[in-house]
Amino acid sequence: MKTQLKTFFAVAVTATAVSAFWMVQDAPVQAQNSSSSEIPRTPDGKPNFSGIWQTMNAANWDLEPHEARHGPLIALQAGAHLAFPPGIGVVEGGTLPYKEGMRAKQEENKRDWLKLDPTTQCKLPGVPRATYMPYPFQIFQAPDATLISYQFAGADRIVHMNKPDMEPQVDTWMGTNVGSWDGDTLVIDVMGQMPDTWFDRSGNYHSGWDMHVQERYTMLDRNTIQYSATINDPNVYERPWTISMHIYRNQDETKLLEFKCVEFVEELMFGHLRAPGSPIGDGVTPIY
Numbered sequence: 001m002k003t004q005l006k007t008f009f010a011v012a013v014t015a016t017a018v019s020a021f022w023m024v025q026d027a028p029v030q031a032q033n034s035s036s037s038e039i040p041r042t043p044d045g046k047p048n049f050s051g052i053w054q055t056m057n058a059a060n061w062d063l064e065p066h067e068a069r070h071g072p073l074i075a076l077q078a079g080a081h082l083a084f085p086p087g088i089g090v091v092e093g094g095t096l097p098y099k100e101g102m103r104a105k106q107e108e109n110k111r112d113w114l115k116l117d118p119t120t121q122c123k124l125p126g127v128p129r130a131t132y133m134p135y136p137f138q139i140f141q142a143p144d145a146t147l148i149s150y151q152f153a154g155a156d157r158i159v160h161m162n163k164p165d166m167e168p169q170v171d172t173w174m175g176t177n178v179g180s181w182d183g184d185t186l187v188i189d190v191m192g193q194m195p196d197t198w199f200d201r202s203g204n205y206h207s208g209w210d211m212h213v214q215e216r217y218t219m220l221d222r223n224t225i226q227y228s229a230t231i232n233d234p235n236v237y238e239r240p241w242t243i244s245m246h247i248y249r250n251q252d253e254t255k256l257l258e259f260k261c262v263e264f265v266e267e268l269m270f271g272h273l274r275a276p277g278s279p280i281g282d283g284v285t286p287i288y
Contacts, residue, residue, distance in 0.1 A: 039184070039219045042141065047184050047219040050141045052250040055227075058087030059132040062202040063243060064096060065089035072114040082114075084201075090132075090243040096204060097238040109203025116203070118196055121269055122261035124155045124173035126197030127190045127213050128229035132245060138256040146179060146186075151259045159188050168192025171209050186217040207235035223249040 040048040058066075061084050071082030098106065109116050119125055125133055135151040146159040159179040160166055168176035168191050175193040179186060195208025211233040218226040228244040231237070267280060274280070 038222060040222050042143075044143060046141075046181065047186070048141060049139045049146075049186060049217060049219065049225070052136050052138045052253050052256055053225065053247045054134075054136040054250045055132040055245055055247050057090060057132060057245055058085045059090045059243070059245065060129065060134060060200055061085060062087060063089065063091050063200050063204055064202070065094060066202070072112075075114060090245050092242045092244060097241055099236060099238050102236050106203045106205060109198065109205060113201050113203055117198055117201055119152070119198075120265070122153050122265045123196065124153055125150075126173060126193050127157070127175055127177075128215060128231075128243065129197065129199055130155055130174070131215075131227065131229070131247070135259060136250045136253055136256060149256060151256055153261050154258065168209075171195075173197065175213070182216070184218065188215040188217070189213070190215065205236065206231065206233045210235050217247075220246075223251070 042048045066084065066087055066089070068086040069084045070076070071078060071084065075082050114120060119133075124130075130137065130150050130152070133150075133152050137148060137150040140147040140149070142161075144160075144162045146161060147156060148159065149156040155174060157174040157177050159177040161179040163178060164180060166176060166178050171192050171194045173194055173196075175190040178189045178191075180189075181187065190213040191211075193206075193208055193211060193213070195206065198205050211231065214230045214232075216226075216228045216230075220226050225247040226244070227247050228242055230240050230242040232240040271280065
């Protein structure tokens with residue numbers, strides 16, 4: 001509980017500080033960048049990634065190229081709602097370089113993904129998956145720390161821009177995030193993630209603590225980011241591999257709304273604890 005409270009207050013303080021910083025500094029910068037082809041910049045000259053963003057691809061379903069396919073057999077009555085949309089893939093080179101014998105676990109995960117996918121139980125998605133889930137996220141940028149807040153499950157992470165030697169002390173759902181600049185590219189090194197997250201609904205997985213993710217955010221224009229993430233996990237993969245995609249500014253959303261999904265999985269996770277004869281949740285009214 002103490003750790004959760006510390007995390008909550010750290011995120012709240014960071015968000016407040018970042019918001020205050022840009023309330024003072026951002027107005028003249030935006031006025032100087034009215035053209036959609038120009039890259040907005042912060043007062044210190046760095047690209048300004050602040051805003052609400054979202055991807056438009058099928059990576060959350062499967063990172064690799066894939067055809068459309070039916071959903072899980074136990075949910076056939078859902079029809080097209082749980083069917084997999086096709087995707088051209090976002091992995092550079094097409095396929096993930098699993099080590100010998102490691103692909104079998106992914107195939108097992110895929111066969112029972114609805115039950116095994118951690119996000120089914122509203123668990124935090126980890127990095128990089130949080131970026132390409134079909135939910136928007138918001139970036140609050142400041143010189144010493146950047147906050148990335150995700151709609152799904154209220155996930156967030158603080159990117160430390162002034163602590164290049166920071167190392168993870170414990171494994172966490174969203175990892176320890178250390179930021180730096182490579183010219184106009186924001187680079188985020190993510191370490192110390194828990195093994196309980198997947199890369200997609202097709203069961204592609206990692207080993208957790210020994211995985212190192214390096215993200216690169218490059219602004220192409222004020223509304224488009226070129227995003228890539230290189231995953232180095234020698235326990236599962238033969239070599240590092242990279243995904244790449246575009247992220248688009250969500251101009252229709254003026255604020256990030258909440259998707260606190262815990263209440264939607266109460267029946268799934270705790271229905272067996274319901275007293276005999278008590279009603280099942282209707283999916284709308286919380287059952288607590």
